[in-house]
Each structure stands twice: as structure tokens, then as C-alpha cells.
Amino acid sequence: MNRAYLLLAGLHMALIFWFSAQPGESVGIPPPWDKLVHAGVYGLLGYLLVQGTGRPFFAWSLSVLYGLSDEVHQLFVPGRVFDLGDWLADAGGAGAVVLAWGLLSRRRVRLQR
Template identity: 30%
Template sequence: MLQHIQQLLDNKAIMQNPSKRSPAIKFIPGIAWFFLILVLISLPGSNIPTVETWLNDIYFDKWVHAGLFGMLVFLFIYPIYKKMVLPLQVKRNWAIKIAIAAVIWGLTTEFIQKFFIPDRSFDIYDLAADTAGILVAYNWCRVKYL
């Protein structure tokens, strides 16, 4: 057993090419972004500054939602499209699954805010903004990488 581990450690090709290690390492940015969203939606409403400027006029909050969830989808789809050797149809299927999972995550965050976070509520327009960001990121990746 120890000899096998030593052989793995001595294999310089694997050590020099991190992409041959674990495919999971490619998803660390997406996982980190997922937890960032969790932290942000878990902030009590009293801790979030109110914006009484022109940012209200352009629905800044909704743009933030779209950006957060769009980036989440991008960070999970990009490694599949660019860094994994898979048939094209498999990549497309994974991208669709990621987009659907992100919409479900957006819906879940709204329920978390409604039932568990003080001074926060369920907002259907936040969910719509989340979904819009998801669709933009999904379609951008589909057009750019396929």
C-alpha cells in the first residue's frame, strides 16, 4: 500500500498537470460562490443597508440577484465545457441540469429568507431576477463554448 502511494507521489506528470488530479477541483470556485450566496441571503434584513438613491430607480437589488446566480451557473458550467473531455451532448445535458438546479436553489433561498431569516421575505421578483441571470449565463455559455 505504501509503495503504491509513493508511486503516485513520484508521478511527476500528475503533479505537474493539476487537471489530471481530481475533476472536483475544477468546481471549487462554483462551490465557493454557492456558499457566498448562502451567506448573503442569510443576513438579517436589518443588516442590509437601504438604498435611497438612483440605484432604487434601476432596481439594483434585482441586478445583484441576476449577477449572483448568473455567475453561479457560469462557474459550474465553464469547467464542464472547457476542461472536461466529454461528448458534446453530455456537456449540454449537464449544463441544463446545472441551470435547473440553480433555479431550484434560487427558490430555496427565497423560502429560507421567508421562514428562517429575520426581517427578510419571499420575493417573487427576486426569484425572477435569479432565473433571468441563470438563463443569460446558460445561454452565453452555450453560444460561446458550443
């Protein structure tokens, strides 16, 4: 377990929460770019979590659950809504990065033999 990466993941999650707490369209990323931003932000979260834990499925699952909690949180922010597309972009971004990490990790191990 790498505590530095886990600390960075926690800080990243706090930043996500802060952006999600902004009312209305103050973040102002137009569709379809917002889905790419979601994928990138949650891809980074997945990377930080998998580096911190070394457990790809756990890192992806936690990223997906945090994305879900983020969308639910937005139900309570004026001018924001729960967006299933955003959540799917979160899950996809985290999944792509965690999968790539797993494949590259396996390749590194094979090359070291």
C-alpha cells in the same frame, strides 16, 4: 467534469447562503439594483456550474432550484421575505449566462473545424 469549478460553485453557494442569513436590510441594496445583483450573482453561479459539469440545462436547473431554496431560507430570517422578483432575477441571470456559454461553445467548435 471540472472539480475546481464545482468547488468554486460550492463556495459561491455558501457565500450566497451567508448573505441571505443576514437579518433585515443589512445587505442594503435598493430596488431596482437588487434585481441586477441577483441576476449577476446567479449568472456567476450558472457559469461556475456549467463549467464544472459541461451540462447547460443541469447548471441552469440547479441554479434556479438553489435560488428557490435561498428565497425559502429567507422566510426564516428576521426581516427578510420570499421575493418572487428576486427568484425570477436569479433564474434570468443564470439562464442568460448559461445560454451565452452554450452559444459561444458551439461557435468555438465550428471555428475549430
